[in-house]
Amino acid sequence: MIRHETSLFSRLALRVTLILSFGAALMISAAWYYGRSAANQTFDHLLLGAALQMAGSLSIEDGKLTASLPQSAFEMLGLAPEDRIFYRLIDTEGQTLTGYGDLAGYIDYTAARQKPVFLNDEYRGTPVRLVVVSRVLSDPPLSGWAYVLVAQTTAARSELTQEITGRAMLLVALMSALALAATILAVRYSLQPITALGEMISRRDPQDLTPLTLNAPKELRPFLGSINHFMERLDQRVVLLQRFIADAAHQIRTPLTALSAQIDMLDEREVSPAGLQSVERIRTRTNELSRLTGQLLSHAMVIHRASTVNLEKVDLVLIARQAYRTAIPITVNPDIVVSFEADQPQLWVAGDVVSLREAIVNLISNALCHGSVALLAVRVGVAEGRAQVEITDDGPGIPPEKWPLVVKRFMTTKASEGSTGLGFSIAVEVATAHGGEIGFREKLPDRCFSVLLTIPLWQEERD
Amino acid sequence: MRLPVLWAAFGLMMAAPLSASAAEGVTSSFPAPGKESGRLKIIGAMDTTAILPLINGFQAENPGVSVEYSDYVTNDLYEEADAACRRGESIADVLVSSSVDHLVRLANDGCARPHRSALTDPVPDWMQWRNEVYGFTHEPAVLIYHSDFVDPEDVPRSHADLADLLRRKPTVFFRRIGTYDLRASGIGYLLAYLDSQLAPTIYGRLVESMSRVEAGLYCCNSEVLREVEAGRLFIGYNILGSYAYAAQRRNPKLRISVMRDYTHILSRGAMLPKYAGSGDLGGRFLDYLLSPQGKATAEKEGISFPWEDPQVSGITLPPSPLGSGVGRPIRIGPSLLVTQDKLGRDRFIADWTAIMVDSRSLQAGPVWSNYE
Numbered sequence: 006m007i008r009h010e011t012s013l014f015s016r017l018a019l020r021v022t023l024i025l026s027f028g029a030a031l032m033i034s035a036a037w038y039y040g041r042s043a044a045n046q047t048f049d050h051l052l053l054g055a056a057l058q059m060a061g062s063l064s065i066e067d068g069k070l071t072a073s074l075p076q077s078a079f080e081m082l083g084l085a086p087e088d089r090i091f092y093r094l095i096d097t098e099g100q101t102l103t104g105y106g107d108l109a110g111y112i113d114y115t116a117a118r119q120k121p122v123f124l125n126d127e128y129r130g131t132p133v134r135l136v137v138v139s140r141v142l143s144d145p146p147l148s149g150w151a152y153v154l155v156a157q158t159t160a161a162r163s164e165l166t167q168e169i170t171g172r173a174m175l176l177v178a179l180m181s182a183l184a185l186a187a188t189i190l191a192v193r194y195s196l197q198p199i200t201a202l203g204e205m206i207s208r209r210d211p212q213d214l215t216p217l218t219l220n221a222p223k224e225l226r227p228f229l230g231s232i233n234h235f236m237e238r239l240d241q242r243v244v245l246l247q248r249f250i251a252d253a254a255h256q257i258r259t260p261l262t263a264l265s266a267q268i269d270m271l272d273e274r275e276v277s278p279a280g281l282q283s284v285e286r287i288r289t290r291t292n293e294l295s296r297l298t299g300q301l302l303s304h305a306m307v308i309h310r311a312s313t314v315n316l317e318k319v320d321l322v323l324i325a326r327q328a329y330r331t332a333i334p335i336t337v338n339p340d341i342v343v344s345f346e347a348d349q350p351q352l353w354v355a356g357d358v359v360s361l362r363e364a365i366v367n368l369i370s371n372a373l374c375h376g377s378v379a380l381l382a383v384r385v386g387v388a389e390g391r392a393q394v395e396i397t398d399d400g401p402g403i404p405p406e407k408w409p410l411v412v413k414r415f416m417t418t419k420a421s422e423g424s425t426g427l428g429f430s431i432a433v434e435v436a437t438a439h440g441g442e443i444g445f446r447e448k449l450p451d452r453c454f455s456v457l458l459t460i461p462l463w464q465e466e467r468d
Numbered sequence: 469m470r471l472p473v474l475w476a477a478f479g480l481m482m483a484a485p486l487s488a489s490a491a492e493g494v495t496s497s498f499p500a501p502g503k504e505s506g507r508l509k510i511i512g513a514m515d516t517t518a519i520l521p522l523i524n525g526f527q528a529e530n531p532g533v534s535v536e537y538s539d540y541v542t543n544d545l546y547e548e549a550d551a552a553c554r555r556g557e558s559i560a561d562v563l564v565s566s567s568v569d570h571l572v573r574l575a576n577d578g579c580a581r582p583h584r585s586a587l588t589d590p591v592p593d594w595m596q597w598r599n600e601v602y603g604f605t606h607e608p609a610v611l612i613y614h615s616d617f618v619d620p621e622d623v624p625r626s627h628a629d630l631a632d633l634l635r636r637k638p639t640v641f642f643r644r645i646g647t648y649d650l651r652a653s654g655i656g657y658l659l660a661y662l663d664s665q666l667a668p669t670i671y672g673r674l675v676e677s678m679s680r681v682e683a684g685l686y687c688c689n690s691e692v693l694r695e696v697e698a699g700r701l702f703i704g705y706n707i708l709g710s711y712a713y714a715a716q717r718r719n720p721k722l723r724i725s726v727m728r729d730y731t732h733i734l735s736r737g738a739m740l741p742k743y744a745g746s747g748d749l750g751g752r753f754l755d756y757l758l759s760p761q762g763k764a765t766a767e768k769e770g771i772s773f774p775w776e777d778p779q780v781s782g783i784t785l786p787p788s789p790l791g792s793g794v795g796r797p798i799r800i801g802p803s804l805l806v807t808q809d810k811l812g813r814d815r816f817i818a819d820w821t822a823i824m825v826d827s828r829s830l831q832a833g834p835v836w837s838n839y840e
Binding site: 071072075078080082083086091102104 | 577578597598804805806809815
């Protein structure tokens with residue numbers, strides 16, 4: 006499923022931007038339309054006013070139609086200062102009385118008898134807006150309809166339209182920008198739980214397969230439920246696997262014991278010297294196998310206890326001492342100086358006796374097997390408000406760059422020496438289950454290498 | 469006796485106006501001071517002597533341009549320009565006229581070419597229209613009188629004063645006042661029309677009074693001024709301030725009275741015709757007219773009225789000339805189109821003629837005019 010997929014955020018942002026752009030275009034078109042009709046209305050009123058004034062100036066003198074155009078009509082039209090003005094007065098005979106005789110000669114003026122007629126026209130190569138108004142004259146010598154045509158070029162209208170549209174565009178652009186910003190913020194905010202969930206999962210201890218508890222929004226709950234369901238199944242599988250390993254180890258132990266007994270019962274005198282060597286090798290390997298099986302069992306036991314047994318108030322000094330006795334065999338190499346030291350007679354911690362002992366035993370065994378040349382010291386004390394068991398040996402130690410590796414399961418720094426590497430792993434499991442950790446102290450020319458097991462002290466106010 | 473001659477002269481004037489006056493309709497050439505690189509053709513309703521300083525100033529800045537100037541009466545200038553525009557022909561590179569309503573009408577009919585430059589931008593709105601018609605001076609329409617014949621206490625300070633004076637002393641001023649003949653002079657018509665709009669009652673009284681004293685009617689400023697200078701006329705009415713000022717400088721006996729009730733302030737207009745020949749020469753001349761140098765020259769040479777001189781200028785321009793002061797600027801814009809309505813114009817002139825000319829001919833005395 007390696008497919009390039011854009012982020013939720015960019016998908017949302019893209020769609021919102023598209024919708025906003027579409028809306029903005031729509032609104033700008035509407036603004037242009039309204040701006041144009043507003044400009045048309047405004048200037049149409051002026052045009053009509055001027056035309057009516059001109060029509061009002063028509064009079065009959067000596068039986069002849071005449072007009073004295075009012076200056077105010079032109080001043081009114083002059084409110085569109087850049088626009089040219091054309092007019093034409095038509096008498097009752099349909100003849101041009103005054104003005105531009107060729108203005109809109111083709112139109113039917115009679116339509117203006119009902120009400121003023123506006124139309125867009127072109128005059129002398131320039132687009133104009135034209136109005137026709139009528140005036141009925143009913144003097145005995147002269148009766149009929151007279152018409153006034155007034156046309157004006159459209160510069161002021163266009164300018165007003167542009168101004169209105171321009172301002173509307175500015176507003177729309179501003180609003181769109183605001184809406185976009187708000188959307189981005191909203192999207193970021195609503196995507197936060199996803200990020201939080203991701204962080205929670207990645208922060209999680211790999212061993213922890215308990216359900217996620219997160220105050221997730223409704224939309225995320227199916228997702229969270231799937232994760233939890235998946236983890237539950239994984240947890241069941243892991244438990245099953247652990248049980249299988251424990252069972253397998255247990256099953257292997259019986260034939261292994263029998264095998265060891267058989268090897269011990271071999272009559273060495275009946276075996277050739279070469280065979281003896283082989284027998285010795287078989288014995289060594291069998292011992293390793295026994296230890297590995299034991300460790301596997303104890304590992305399974307520790308994990309089982311970590312998830313089932315409640316921590317109680319226990320004495321770490323006592324546990325460490327028991328572990329020390331268990332781990333140091335009676336047949337320990339007499340060249341090695343072993344010592345146990347406790348800073349105080351009792352050190353109360355919250356722990357599980359069996360697990361803790363197993364962990365310390367494993368750490369001491371590791372030191373004996375892989376480290377100690379002439380020194381092994383176990384010390385129990387308090388450091389930085391936490392209980393600490395320190396196992397020191399004068400061996401080569403573990404270089405710092407390998408520290409993260411050795412705490413992993415089945416990992417060892419000495420792959421060829423038949424060690425199983427489970428020891429550290431068990432100790433780490435136990436430390437983690439107790440809310441503590443396994444640490445190391447680097448080997449320096451004047452200091453020996455130490456392994457540190459640190460766990461919290463018993464707190465009285467704990468429930 | 470003189471009547472037929474007069475009417476013949478009238479007819480002649482209508483048919484061939486260029487012959488009406490020796491000073492008008494004349495074309496003068498001003499060769500380029502330097503090597504000629506262009507020819508600028510100007511048609512104007514300004515005396516050649518009046519515009520000469522501006523042409524010289526322009527040529528000083530553009531030594532490669534030779535200028536040809538034709539002096540027309542305002543009405544003829546409009547007719548010619550309108551006819552040329554309809555034919556789509558080039559008549560000149562620049563038109564200059566004090567009758568700005570003609571220029572506005574030409575611009576309205578699409579016969580003008582817009583011109584914009586750094587010099588046209590500061591021109592106030594009321595002194596330009598559509599970037600096509602520009603006013604480049606502002607000068608009042610004043611009254612000029614000969615101080616030998618008009619007593620100081622009789623000097624009219626308002627239009628009503630003038631009407632009263634003519635009524636009070638009809639014998640003194642009989643045939644001693646001169647003004648425009650509206651039939652020939654576009655600027656005369658414009659000023660009279662605006663008088664009638666601004667103060668209809670006083671206008672009526674004034675026309676009637678002038679008719680009664682048989683006012684002399686002339687085509688142009690210069691004619692009236694010549695007569696006043698010669699002492700044949702005592703008062704010249706609605707004379708453009710710059711001409712009056714120039715005349716006063718020539719002859720200190722002539723005095724200027726700026727009316728205190730209202731005074732029209734007129735801008736001489738300049739315009740580039742739509743069909744013009746020599747590239748941007750017209751625009752360059754227009755720019756020169758609007759430039760500080762051009763304005764200074766116009767003031768210095770009496771083309772523009774010297775507002776700063778309190779001796780002649782009884783009024784001062786208000787800070788905003790459009791404010792309701794004594795000075796009434798004539799706004800260059802579409803409202804001037806009304807003066808160009810043929811019907812209205814014909815009626816106005818007919819009414820005026822009926823009072824100023826016809827009523828006289830019905831009476832005993834002869835019509836007294838300059839077209840003799």
